[in-house]
Amino acid sequence: MKRLSVFLLTPIAVIAPVAHASVYLTVAQAQEALFPGGSFADASVVLNDAQARAIAERSGVRVLNREQRVWRVAGAGWFIVDEVVGKHEFITYAVGLDTSGKVRGIEILEYRESYGHEIRNVAWRRQFVGKAAADPLRLDQDIRNISGATLSCRHVTDGVKRLLAFHEIALQGR
Amino acid sequence: MLGTLVEMRIADFGGALAAFGRAFAAVERVHLLMSRQAPDSDVARLNRAASGALVSIDHWTWQVLKRAKEIHAATGGLFDCVATPGRDGTLADLELLDGGRVRLRRPLAISLDGIAKGYAVDRAVEALRRAGATAGAVNAGGDLFVFGEKPQVVHVRHPRDPCRLVSIGAVQEAAVATSGLYFGNSSLIDPRTRRARRTAWSATVIASDCTAADALTKPCLLDRLAAPVLAAACGARAVFLH
Numbered sequence: 001m002k003r004l005s006v007f008l009l010t011p012i013a014v015i016a017p018v019a020h021a022s023v024y025l026t027v028a029q030a031q032e033a034l035f036p037g038g039s040f041a042d043a044s045v046v047l048n049d050a051q052a053r054a055i056a057e058r059s060g061v062r063v064l065n066r067e068q069r070v071w072r073v074a075g076a077g078w079f080i081v082d083e084v085v086g087k088h089e090f091i092t093y094a095v096g097l098d099t100s101g102k103v104r105g106i107e108i109l110e111y112r113e114s115y116g117h118e119i120r121n122v123a124w125r126r127q128f129v130g131k132a133a134a135d136p137l138r139l140d141q142d143i144r145n146i147s148g149a150t151l152s153c154r155h156v157t158d159g160v161k162r163l164l165a166f167h168e169i170a171l172q173g174r
Numbered sequence: 175m176l177g178t179l180v181e182m183r184i185a186d187f188g189g190a191l192a193a194f195g196r197a198f199a200a201v202e203r204v205h206l207l208m209s210r211q212a213p214d215s216d217v218a219r220l221n222r223a224a225s226g227a228l229v230s231i232d233h234w235t236w237q238v239l240k241r242a243k244e245i246h247a248a249t250g251g252l253f254d255c256v257a258t259p260g261r262d263g264t265l266a267d268l269e270l271l272d273g274g275r276v277r278l279r280r281p282l283a284i285s286l287d288g289i290a291k292g293y294a295v296d297r298a299v300e301a302l303r304r305a306g307a308t309a310g311a312v313n314a315g316g317d318l319f320v321f322g323e324k325p326q327v328v329h330v331r332h333p334r335d336p337c338r339l340v341s342i343g344a345v346q347e348a349a350v351a352t353s354g355l356y357f358g359n360s361s362l363i364d365p366r367t368r369r370a371r372r373t374a375w376s377a378t379v380i381a382s383d384c385t386a387a388d389a390l391t392k393p394c395l396l397d398r399l400a401a402p403v404l405a406a407a408c409g410a411r412a413v414f415l416h
Contacts, residue, residue, distance in 0.1 A: 146339060147352040147378055148316045148331030 030107040031079055034096030040071040045170050059165035061158045078171055084159040101167045103131045133164040178315030184302055185309040193305035197298040204294035207235050208286045217284055225280045236274050238293050245389045248407040252393035257365035258283040291317045292351055292388025317351040319384045333376035333415055349384035353377050353391035364396055381410035
C-alpha cells in the first residue's frame with residue numbers, strides 16, 4: 001500500500017510537468033489493488049445497438065464507446081477498464097465489481113489533464129464501494145449552490161453508473 | 175456554454191420558462207462574443223488585430239474589458255487576462271475608446287476565460303429579474319450569484335478533495351466565485367512571471383457582482399497575503415481553503 005500512503009502524505013506533490021498525462025496505475029497494478037491474487041481472464045465485450053440503448057436507458061448516461069474492456073475474475077467478480085471525458089481530456093479508471101454486481105472499488109489509471117491529481121483521493125473513491133445498479137449514485141444530492149469545479153467528479157460518477165447498468169445488461173449471468 | 179455547465183434556478187412564477195429562455199440567451203451571447211475559439215468572436219478578432227489597429231466590439235465585450243482594466247489597476251497588475259506564457263503585452267496595452275472601440279498598442283493574446291463566466295452570470299441574473307423572477311440562483315461552473323429576499327447557503331468544493339463540500343454560510347444578493355486547480359480545468363498564469371503556477375489552495379471571492387468575483391479569485395490565489403486588500407479594493411472578500 002505504498003502508493004496510498006505516498007498520496008496521503010503529499011497530496012499535492014507534483015511530479016508530472018504541466019500539460020502532461022501521468023499514469024497512476026497500470027492495468028495490472030489496478031487488478032492487483034482491486035482483486036489481490038485474483039486470476040483474470042479477458043472477457044471484453046462489444047455492445048450491440050440494443051444493449052447500448054438499454055444501458056443508456058437504465059443509467060441515464062450515454063454510451064459513447066461500444067467496446068468495453070472487461071476481465072472475469074475467477075470466483076470474485078469483474079474488472080472493467082473504462083474512460084470518461086474530464087473537462088478537456090480523458091480519465092481512464094478501473095472498477096471492480098463483485099459477483100453480485102456491487103462496486104468493490106475504483107482506481108484511477110490515467111488522468112490526462114494538466115493538474116488532475118486530486119481525483120485520486122481515496123475517500124472520494126471509497127464512496128462508490130457497495131453501490132449497485134439500483135442505487136441513485138448522484139453527486140451532491142440536494143446540495144444546491146456549489147462554488148468550484150464540478151465537471152470531473154460528475155463524469156466519473158456517471159461512468160460508474162453506466163458500468164453498473166452495463167453489468168446488469170451485458171455481464172450478469174454470463 | 176463557456177466550456178462549462180450553466181445551471182439556473184428560480185422561484186416559480188408564471189413567466190419562469192420565458193425567463194430561463196432569456197437568461198440562457200444572454201449566456202449564449204456572452205459565449206459567442208468572448209470565446210477565443212469561435213473565429214468571429216470579439217476576442218478572436220482582437221487577437222488577430224495588428225498593432226495600432228482600431229477594432230469595434232460589442233458593448234458587452236467593451237464592458238468586460240473595462241472591468242478587466244479596472245481590476246487590473248486595482249490589483250497592481252495581478253489580474254491580467256492578457257498575460258500568456260511566451261507572449262509580451264499586458265492589459266495596459268489595450269486602450270478603450272468611445273463608441274465601443276478598442277485600440278491595441280501591440281498584438282495581444284487576450285483570454286477572457288477568467289472573467290467572462292462571471293459576467294455571463296451577471297447578465298443571466300439581470301435577464302431573470304427583468305423577466306420577473308424575484309429569487310433564484312445562477313451557477314456557471316462554480317461561479318454563482320444568488321438573489322432574492324432569503325439568504326442561501328453556498329458550499330465550496332474542497333481543493334484537495336473536490337467531492338467534499340465546505341459550507342461558507344448563507345449569502346444574500348451576492349456573487350461567489352472560486353478558483354483552484356481542482357481538475358486541471360484552470361491553469362493559473364502568474365502575470366509577473368508569465369508561467370503557470372501550482373497551488374493546493376482555493377480562493378473563494380464573495381462580491382456584489384459575479385464579474386468582479388470571478389476576476390478576483392486569480393489575483394487572490396496568486397498572492398494570499400495581499401488578498402484581503404486586493405479584494406477590499408473592489409468591495410469584495412476572499413476566503414481560502416487548503
